[in-house]
């Protein structure tokens with residue numbers, strides 16, 4: 119047996135995630151007992167997310183295996199943000215606008231249902247993230263147009 123890289127794993131909402139900081143490590147993940155259908159598209163998304171995390175404090179990328187049909191699966195990459203000393207939360211990056219100064223910012227939104235897409239209670243899980251404290255505009259502190267727990 120080759121001495122494989124062993125990714126750090128954790129469970130979030132019942133799904134097992136493996137922390138990935140290099141797309142090359144995808145091949146070393148423990149394979150579910152299914153055919154490998156790792157898609158190129160997902161790998162490109164993963165590469166983009168890893169590049170994003172490398173430049174920003176508190177972010178990391180993790181993958182979870184998602185079943186496709188009876189014998190297939192793919193690795194679904196999810197971006198996580200961990201505020202200082204708090205639990206890591208799934209986030210989606212999006213553009214938001216400051217309602218005070220009008221500045222457009224890059225924001226991490228934890229309230230989008232697609233982050234929980236493969237769970238039966240995806241809407242509830244997304245909605246409860248609205249209770250996480252929102253950050254304001256990095257420029258003036260004004261309210262942002264989207265619920266963000268991080269912005270730059």
Ligand SMILES: [Zn+2]
Nearest residue numbers: 216219255258
């Ligand atoms: Zn502002």
